[in-house]
Amino acid sequence: xxxLPQMPxxxxxxxxxxxxxxxxxHGLVLKALGEAIDELGIQDKVAFGCDIxxxxxxxxxxxVDTVQTHHGRTTPVMTGVKRAxxxxxxxxxxxxxxxxxxxxxxxxxAAARNEKITAILVNNCNYAMTGGQMAPTTLxxxxxxxxxxxxxxxxxxxPTQGPEMVAAITRDGAYVARGTIANLKQLKSYLKKALxxxxxxxxxxxxxxxxxxxxxxxxxxxxxxxxxxxxxxKYFKVGELKNPAEKGDE
Amino acid sequence: MNVxxxxxxxxxxxGSWTVFPGLCKGCGLCVEKCPKDCxxxxxxxxxxxxxxxxxxMDQCIACGICANVCPDCAITVEKNK
Numbered sequence: 553x554x555x556l557p558q559m560p561x562x563x564x565x566x567x568x569x570x571x572x573x574x575x576x577x578h579g580l581v582l583k584a585l586g587e588a589i590d591e592l593g594i595q596d597k598v599a600f601g602c603d604i605x606x607x608x609x610x611x612x613x614x615x616v617d618t619v620q621t622h623h624g625r626t627t628p629v630m631t632g633v634k635r636a637x638x639x640x641x642x643x644x645x646x647x648x649x650x651x652x653x654x655x656x657x658x659x660x661x662a663a664a665r666n667e668k669i670t671a672i673l674v675n676n677c678n679y680a681m682t683g684g685q686m687a688p689t690t691l692x693x694x695x696x697x698x699x700x701x702x703x704x705x706x707x708x709x710x711p712t713q714g715p716e717m718v719a720a721i722t723r724d725g726a727y728v729a730r731g732t733i734a735n736l737k738q739l740k741s742y743l744k745k746a747l748x749x750x751x752x753x754x755x756x757x758x759x760x761x762x763x764x765x766x767x768x769x770x771x772x773x774x775x776x777x778x779x780x781x782x783x784x785x786k787y788f789k790v791g792e793l794k795n796p797a798e799k800g801d802e
Numbered sequence: 803m804n805v806x807x808x809x810x811x812x813x814x815x816x817g818s819w820t821v822f823p824g825l826c827k828g829c830g831l832c833v834e835k836c837p838k839d840c841x842x843x844x845x846x847x848x849x850x851x852x853x854x855x856x857x858x859m860d861q862c863i864a865c866g867i868c869a870n871v872c873p874d875c876a877i878t879v880e881k882n883k
Contacts, residue, residue, distance in 0.1 A: 555809055555820050559875045568825060569849050569874050575829030579873025736870060766829065773830030 560586030562595045564615045571609040575776055577763020578606060580733040581674050582613055584740040584761075585643070589616075592747055594641050599633050601626040603646035603655070606680045610645060624655005627662045630669045641750060642669040649679045652688040652712045663718045666726060666755040670746045673714060673758070675788065676765040684768030688712040691787055696768070711787060718758045719793040725755030728794040732762040734781045735790070745795065754796050762788055810846060812857055817864030817881040819857050821846075825876035828852030832868035832877060841868060848876075 559565065563586050572578045589595055598616040602608050603626040611620045621629045630642040651659050651673040659671065678696050679685045685698045689711045693702040719728040727749040731739035739761055746757035762784045766776045792798075811820045826848035833841045833855060840861035843853040854876075855868075869877040 555878055557822050557825060557875045558878045574827035575831050576873055773834045777834050
């Protein structure tokens with residue numbers, strides 16, 4: 553009874569085990585985010601907004617002020633909080649369905665206005681909460697509930713490359729990166745830089761995290777890692793796309 | 803607090819290894835990531851009624867990768883100093 557779980561301090565122990573499926577990438581992304589919040593010591597200043605979809609299960613995840621909104625509207629809600637009280641560190645947390653499909657308008661416009669918030673988008677290649685339908689990020693040829701023969705790019709186009717899009721439309725001062733749960737140290741450094749970018753008041757910070765969904769991919773642990781480590785980075789290139797701290801950018 | 807902080811600890815030469823069955827969902831991500839391949843399924847059941855894991859402490863090097871990749875923070879590894 554003496555040992556306590558090695559959780560990030562900002563995690564809310566009362567709500568654990570959390571509500572995500574076994575092997576879900578959300579847990580790892582939120583672990584990296586929790587550690588980044590701990591290291592920056594900003595737990596009392598954070599407002600955390602989660603979206604519809606699997607990401608809403610994070611509504612009681614942290615010991616921070618949390619709001620849950622509808623279908624990609626977490627970005628404008630967090631924008632409003634930031635404009636009303638610029639001292640609050642606003643984190644908009646969403647999934648690929650909420651961010652790239654239903655709520656893409658909000659993401660695009662918040663990025664174009666260079667709002668000083670941090671948006672974190674978890675990409676698991678499908679709409680996981682509704683049972684694994686095809687999402688904008690489903691890989692070409694990938695089988696889902698609504699593409700039983702694999703995604704046909706002639707019919708439904710190519711997957712959305714969110715960070716590339718956001719990097720193209722944001723101005724100076726924006727931070728854009730794509731991390732993966734296969735490299736948690738790197739993902740944590742990206743999330744930390746995104747929060748630091750907001751603390752410095754530079755502009756929009758956007759981090760996409762490639763994550764696993766064993767339940768809807770119908771994979772065991774071995775195939776889950778193989779898909780995250782080998783298949784997803786083939787199309788979604790991991791790395792920093794825009795970093796205002798680096799010279800020579802823009 | 804609804805977390806049952808029951809623990810199963812294993813002591814080894816390199817360090818101590820602890821699993822919290824009240825947090826472990828039995829996803830198996832740690833089993834695949836273990837560099838020494840020393841994690842095996844246990845007879846103890848986790849929070850969803852799935853098996854938790856147990857290490858072979860003769861092989862465990864207490865690297866802590868299993869604790870790092872656990873989405874539920876169900877594993878704690880402490881290296882012997």
